[in-house]
Amino acid sequence: MKKLMKGNEALGEGAIQAGCGAYFGYPITPQNELTEYMSRRMLEEKRVFIQSESELAAINMVFGASVAGARAMTSSSSPGVSLKQEGLSYMAGCELPGLVVNVQRGGPGLGNISGSQADYFQAVKGGGHGDYHLIVLTPGSVQEMYEMPALAFTLSEKYRTPAMILTDGILAQMQEPMEQVKIDSSRAGDRDWILDGCKGREPRKIRSLLMEEGALEAHNLHLQAKYDMIRKQEQRYQLINEQAEIMLVAYGISARVCYTAMQEANKKGSQIGLLRPLTVWPFPEKILQELAPKIKAFLVIELNAGQMIEDVKLAVNGKTPVHFYGRSGGGCVTPGEILREIEKI
Amino acid sequence: MKKLFFKPESLTDTDHKYCSGCGHGIVHRLVAEVIDELGIREKTIGIAPVGCAVFAYDYWNFDVTEASHGRPPAVATGIKRFLPDRVVFTYQGDGDLAAIGMAETIHAANRGENITVIFINNAIYGMTTGQMAPTSLLGMKTTTSPFGRDAKLAGYPIRVGELLATLEGTTYLARCAVDSAKHVLEAKKAIKKAFEVQLAEKGYSLVEILSQCPPNWKMSVPESLEYVRKEMMTQFPLGVIKDKTKV
Ligand SMILES: Cc1ncc(C[n+]2csc(CCOP(=O)(O)OP(=O)(O)O)c2C)c(N)n1
Ligand code: SF4
Ligand SMILES: [Mg+2]
Numbered sequence: 061m062k063k064l065m066k067g068n069e070a071l072g073e074g075a076i077q078a079g080c081g082a083y084f085g086y087p088i089t090p091q092n093e094l095t096e097y098m099s100r101r102m103l104e105e106k107r108v109f110i111q112s113e114s115e116l117a118a119i120n121m122v123f124g125a126s127v128a129g130a131r132a133m134t135s136s137s138s139p140g141v142s143l144k145q146e147g148l149s150y151m152a153g154c155e156l157p158g159l160v161v162n163v164q165r166g167g168p169g170l171g172n173i174s175g176s177q178a179d180y181f182q183a184v185k186g187g188g189h190g191d192y193h194l195i196v197l198t199p200g201s202v203q204e205m206y207e208m209p210a211l212a213f214t215l216s217e218k219y220r221t222p223a224m225i226l227t228d229g230i231l232a233q234m235q236e237p238m239e240q241v242k243i244d245s246s247r248a249g250d251r252d253w254i255l256d257g258c259k260g261r262e263p264r265k266i267r268s269l270l271m272e273e274g275a276l277e278a279h280n281l282h283l284q285a286k287y288d289m290i291r292k293q294e295q296r297y298q299l300i301n302e303q304a305e306i307m308l309v310a311y312g313i314s315a316r317v318c319y320t321a322m323q324e325a326n327k328k329g330s331q332i333g334l335l336r337p338l339t340v341w342p343f344p345e346k347i348l349q350e351l352a353p354k355i356k357a358f359l360v361i362e363l364n365a366g367q368m369i370e371d372v373k374l375a376v377n378g379k380t381p382v383h384f385y386g387r388s389g390g391g392c393v394t395p396g397e398i399l400r401e402i403e404k405i
Numbered sequence: 406m407k408k409l410f411f412k413p414e415s416l417t418d419t420d421h422k423y424c425s426g427c428g429h430g431i432v433h434r435l436v437a438e439v440i441d442e443l444g445i446r447e448k449t450i451g452i453a454p455v456g457c458a459v460f461a462y463d464y465w466n467f468d469v470t471e472a473s474h475g476r477p478p479a480v481a482t483g484i485k486r487f488l489p490d491r492v493v494f495t496y497q498g499d500g501d502l503a504a505i506g507m508a509e510t511i512h513a514a515n516r517g518e519n520i521t522v523i524f525i526n527n528a529i530y531g532m533t534t535g536q537m538a539p540t541s542l543l544g545m546k547t548t549t550s551p552f553g554r555d556a557k558l559a560g561y562p563i564r565v566g567e568l569l570a571t572l573e574g575t576t577y578l579a580r581c582a583v584d585s586a587k588h589v590l591e592a593k594k595a596i597k598k599a600f601e602v603q604l605a606e607k608g609y610s611l612v613e614i615l616s617q618c619p620p621n622w623k624m625s626v627p628e629s630l631e632y633v634r635k636e637m638m639t640q641f642p643l644g645v646i647k648d649k650t651k652v
Contacts, residue, residue: 081487082483082486082487084483108486108487110482110486110516112479112512113508113509113511113512114508116476116479116508116509117476117479117482117508117509117512118479120472120473120476120479120480120483120509121479121480121482121483121486122483123472123476123479123480123483124452124470124472124479124480124481124482124483124484124485124487125483125484125486125487126483127450127470127480127483127484128450128483128484128487128488128491129487129488130483130487132483132487146473147473147476150471150472150473154470154471255450255468255469255470255484256450256468256488256491257447257448257449257450257467257468257488257491258446258447258467258468259447259448260447263465263466263467263468263469264468265462265463265468265469265470266462266469266470266471267462267470267471268471269459269471
């Protein structure tokens with residue numbers, strides 16, 4: 061049975077169904093409904109909820125809960141996610157799973173509260189200090205907002221690295237019919253690193269400080285090997301109209317607008333397709349490499365001044381022209397604008 | 406032959422890297438002895454700070470995690486809320502606890518988190534080699550207060566225990582020192598009490614320990630002990646600051 065739900069709330073319920081054991085958050089628009097939803101539902105489910113004193117505290121509470129073996133998460137919007145970067149770097153270094161949701165809004169600085177995709181670089185290139193990556197998932201509908209937390213927790217545990225759901229203020233505020241499908245909440249990965257008291261075993265230590273000669277380089281090589289494995293195994297995307305001449309590339313809310321533009325163009329006889337990354341790290345470069353020789357041009361659409369286009373260009377590697385259209389500062393692209401850009405190609 | 410000096414089970418065999426005369430090593434041992442005596446080694450999770458005690462996880466023989474600079478109270482909150490029947494404590498310096506981590510400290514205390522905080526007040530940033538700390542005394546010369554701490558420039562030394570005592574969420578707050586055998590014994594008693602408060606689920610406990618840092622104070626060990634007694638104890642009087650278990 062379909063039910064009308066807001067993106068923020070669907071994400072919260074999805075996380076709860078996925079077995080989220082601890083949620084920590086600090087208010088910020090446009091993700092407040094998520095923290096509010098969790099403040100009620102987590103207590104109903106007898107799980108941990110804390111409204112933290114800051115996003116710094118929230119991510120470090122996630123760190124602690126994850127150390128103790130919880131499926132732990134926090135959510136925020138752009139300015140708050142900047143504050144979480146320290147914790148994310150430590151979690152990556154300590155190889156701790158955990159989920160951070162970024163309901164992106166316009167920046168830089170306090171910016172505004174409109175939906176945006178301006179934190180793409182921060183999300184996929186590292187964000188905090190050190191050589192690391194987050195696994196970054198991008199829902200494109202309220203239904204996916206509900207289903208993606210489970211995938212995020214699973215991948216995060218399987219690879220012992222923090223995951224992010226990168227969404228935006230428009231999707232998060234949007235109400236849409238969705239189905240509360242059954243969610244698999246089984247935990248992935250082994251648990252032989254969790255700190256729960258050393259009863260019947262050797263004490264365990266969780267640390268990212270590695271001062272012994274060569275130890276940190278060895279650790280980094282280990283992390284990079286893990287990231288390579290993720291790149292090989294976890295690229296996810298949706299491809300519509302493989303035979304297209306022009307392939308739109310967009311994720312999240314931009315992909316929704318692209319879909320409308322694509323349908324209108326194709327009604328008039330054009331051959332437009334849509335490649336929608338579901339993971340932006342690992343970036344779906346394999347499919348882009350496959351498509352490149354068959355396609356006349358790519359058109360990347362983003363709610364920023366051009367960030368994901370860099371990854372598209374890296375994957376396509378000059379084989380096919382890559383065009384860009386975007387709006388930043390909280391502006392949203394329209395189907396009409398995209399059609400105009402298509403005509404220019 | 407009776408063994409008079411034995412190693413607590415809660416300490417590993419790893420040699421400390423602390424300078425001679427440093428208070429950290431003494432307090433590590435006191436924590437280990439208390440954990441042994443309470444029989445809680447197998448259900449304790451410690452949080453090591455960023456500071457000279459960063460390697461505490463190598464010295465304690467139970468589960469220990471690191472935390473980023475100043476965030477141990479938030480990390481402890483995450484662990485304790487998820488595993489309320491485990492014993493969770495943080496071990497933090499004055500820079501960690503009272504400068505960069507003051508917000509996390511106050512809010513964990515104010516929520517009455519059922520955790521224990523061991524707070525090493527050496528009035529200096531030891532690890533980064535001697536900069537001014539929020540607890541540095543007025544007039545104290547450090548590498549970032551070369552003319553002595555001036556209240557006009559840098560404010561006043563913070564009395565953490567007294568500050569936290571104003572919060573209804575705190576249960577047990579004490580200040581001790583490790584400059585003499587008598588004070589070491591008192592410190593151990595206070596640490597034990599703090600853990601007992603947590604075991605009885607009575608809420609937030611903190612033991613502040615005045616600790617000497619001879620190299621960064623530019624003093625010999627005996628001089629540093631004198632400094633603790635004469636100067637530190639004047640600014641930071643010893644004793645139980647708050648004990649809600651008594652009321
Ligand atoms: C975010 C961050 N800022 C600064 C540092 C550098 N740093 C390491 S230890 C320390 C101060 C330690 O002083 P304190 O907490 O008093 O501990 P002590 O060494 O005196 O025991 C600082 C500033 C850091 N590691 N991380
Ligand atoms: S620098 Fe000071 S606090 Fe650090 S180990 Fe040496 S004496 Fe101890
Ligand atoms: Mg210090």
